[in-house]
Amino acid sequence: MALLDVGVMFAAVAVAGAVANRLGQSVIPAYILVGMLLGEFVLGRFALPVIGTAYVPETEFISLGAELGIVFLLFFLGLEFNLDRLLARRGPIGTAGTIDLANFGVGLVLGWLVFGAFLPAFLIAGIVYISSSAVITKSLIDLGWIANDEAEPMLGTLVYEDLFIAVYLSVASALVLGGGDVAAAAVDVGIALAFIAGLFAVVRFGTPLFDRLVATDNREFVALRAAAAVVFVAGAALALGVSEAVAAFFVGMAFSATDRVHTIETVLEPVRDLFAAVFFFWIGLVTDPALFADVAALVALAVVVTTPTKVVTGYLAGRAFDLDVRRSTRVGLGMTTRGEFSLIIATVAVTGANAGSFDPALAGTINAFAVGYVLVMAVLGTTLMGYSAPFESVATSWLDRGGADGSGASG
Amino acid sequence: MTISESDLPGVGKKFEIELGDGEEMIVVIHNTGKREVFRRRDPDADSEKAFEFSDDLARTIGSIIEGAYFQPVEPDTQETTLPGGILLEWYELPPGSPLVGETLESADIGNRTGLAVVAIQRGDEVLESPDAGTILREGDTLIGVGTPENCEAFEEILTE
Numbered sequence: 313m314a315l316l317d318v319g320v321m322f323a324a325v326a327v328a329g330a331v332a333n334r335l336g337q338s339v340i341p342a343y344i345l346v347g348m349l350l351g352e353f354v355l356g357r358f359a360l361p362v363i364g365t366a367y368v369p370e371t372e373f374i375s376l377g378a379e380l381g382i383v384f385l386l387f388f389l390g391l392e393f394n395l396d397r398l399l400a401r402r403g404p405i406g407t408a409g410t411i412d413l414a415n416f417g418v419g420l421v422l423g424w425l426v427f428g429a430f431l432p433a434f435l436i437a438g439i440v441y442i443s444s445s446a447v448i449t450k451s452l453i454d455l456g457w458i459a460n461d462e463a464e465p466m467l468g469t470l471v472y473e474d475l476f477i478a479v480y481l482s483v484a485s486a487l488v489l490g491g492g493d494v495a496a497a498a499v500d501v502g503i504a505l506a507f508i509a510g511l512f513a514v515v516r517f518g519t520p521l522f523d524r525l526v527a528t529d530n531r532e533f534v535a536l537r538a539a540a541a542v543v544f545v546a547g548a549a550l551a552l553g554v555s556e557a558v559a560a561f562f563v564g565m566a567f568s569a570t571d572r573v574h575t576i577e578t579v580l581e582p583v584r585d586l587f588a589a590v591f592f593f594w595i596g597l598v599t600d601p602a603l604f605a606d607v608a609a610l611v612a613l614a615v616v617v618t619t620p621t622k623v624v625t626g627y628l629a630g631r632a633f634d635l636d637v638r639r640s641t642r643v644g645l646g647m648t649t650r651g652e653f654s655l656i657i658a659t660v661a662v663t664g665a666n667a668g669s670f671d672p673a674l675a676g677t678i679n680a681f682a683v684g685y686v687l688v689m690a691v692l693g694t695t696l697m698g699y700s701a702p703f704e705s706v707a708t709s710w711l712d713r714g715g716a717d718g719s720g721a722s723g
Numbered sequence: 724m725t726i727s728e729s730d731l732p733g734v735g736k737k738f739e740i741e742l743g744d745g746e747e748m749i750v751v752i753h754n755t756g757k758r759e760v761f762r763r764r765d766p767d768a769d770s771e772k773a774f775e776f777s778d779d780l781a782r783t784i785g786s787i788i789e790g791a792y793f794q795p796v797e798p799d800t801q802e803t804t805l806p807g808g809i810l811l812e813w814y815e816l817p818p819g820s821p822l823v824g825e826t827l828e829s830a831d832i833g834n835r836t837g838l839a840v841v842a843i844q845r846g847d848e849v850l851e852s853p854d855a856g857t858i859l860r861e862g863d864t865l866i867g868v869g870t871p872e873n874c875e876a877f878e879e880i881l882t883e
Contacts, residue, residue: 392733392754449733458734459749459761459770467732577754636767 347596390564649693
């Protein structure tokens with residue numbers, strides 16, 4: 313029956329994706345929702361005619377597929393991450409990204425006020441801080457903004473966030489798996505950071521090795537070897553108790569400097585899309601909507617607080633790139649979209665609960681919060697981008713009272 | 724001619740080409756190979772998407788624009804384009820051309836390309852209505868009449 317479950321899962325996400333696309337919305341919330349509907353917490357609570365109680369169980373394949381989804385998402389992030397590019401524009405990107413870090417601080421305060429402890433606050437901070445590379449990039453292309461000046465601060469800030477989240481995830485994993493006591497976890501954090509430094513050295517000096525690994529014109533071999541490298545390293549990282557996502561990110565970064573980077577992207581993109589869909593479906597599957605009632609207030613609070621903060625930091629990021637008020641407003645609106653990484657951070661808590669080092673009830677709450685928050689923010693962010701015109705006029709009339717201040721599109 | 728290039732992390736590359744009068748053409752080359760061409764009427768306007776091409780199509784279009792696909796005819800005088808779009812063209816036989824050493828008969832230009840060779844310029848003299856036995860030499864200039872397609876076909880056998 314497991315094969316049928318997987319078939320039902322793929323059919324469901326395919327339909328959900330098509331529907332979301334028709335509605336001009338991001339596919340991510342649709343995948344999560346359909347996972348939730350078909351899981352034990354919704355479908356499992358109803359007796360169906362003829363077949364009785366039937367739902368898609370969280371099989372090993374699905375949870376492993378979800379894990380592969382995380383690995384490939386981060387692998388691609390590393391593949392498209394270019395350190396030299398970041399350093400070349402480090403002035404404006406650094407400014408924009410550092411302003412954006414204010415959102416992390418806001419999340420930390422919010423989490424502390426609600427949970428009264430450092431570790432959950434630290435996780436909430438990550439969840440509300442990180443914007444969604446996948447959804448924002450897709451919206452930019454769909455709206456044609458990609459050719460405008462607002463694309464650069466948005467993508468630049470995302471690159472900064474990606475680098476931050478790589479470090480953050482390894483620290484968060486170490487803290488969660490280390491039992492949550494910050495002092496006792498200091499060693500684990502040290503190990504995690506040493507691991508990052510080691511991976512970084514591999515990236516910096518191991519490029520010839522990675523180049524040789526994929527130096528073949530046979531696309532099948534390129535796909536197999538790249539997948540082997542990333543899944544093997546990620547698996548080894550997990551076995552050592554460090555974040556598999558971070559390991560995958562650095563493997564991607566190592567491949568990004570090779571000549572075959574385009575081939576790797578072309579052959580593995582469908583693999584990433586497939587398993588990423590499984591990941592979002594799985595998130596829905598393991599989320600009990602009944603928990604939403606408990607976290608509804610927290611989600612509402614987070615939405616009300618962190619939407620404006622992202623708009624403001626995004627706006628200032630746009631200004632740091634010398635954009636005019638109208639375009640900076642677009643940057644702010646676009647950056648509000650949260651997505652896949654917030655969910656990946658939530659899985660850190662779930663993994664910790666499964667490993668017995670994190671309070672399962674708290675993990676369930678944080679996961680439900682992350683899912684509810686992402687469902688709202690992915691839809692809200694996409695919608696704000698699509699209907700940005702009125703916001704632009706309001707911002708222009710408020711902030712541009714001195715008329716055009718000359719800082720316009722950089723020609 | 725100002726062309727600025729910028730990276731779009733996770734998407735590809737963007738080229739902004741100034742066309743004068745503040746108008747810009749923006750080409751986005753996606754990592755997937757997809758190309759998007761936008762037009763921006765003035766620096767403050769939004770880019771309007773004009774076209775989208777696949778990788779293969781984009782390369783073909785590129786070579787058309789480059790002139791590698793079809794050489795535009797720049798007539799020295801008006802008379803070279805005859806009524807009905809017929810062209811009168813001058814072709815010099817380059818060194819190593821496969822036509823060198825052939826006779827007009829063995830080269831079979833008329834049947835192979837549709838171009839009619841009406842005269843051959845050799846140094847200072849002009850052989851008008853050259854007969855089938857005329858041997859072609861390096862440096863000869865063939866004067867032919869034909870449609871643009873005939874000319875194109877002839878250009879191919881001239882150098883192949």
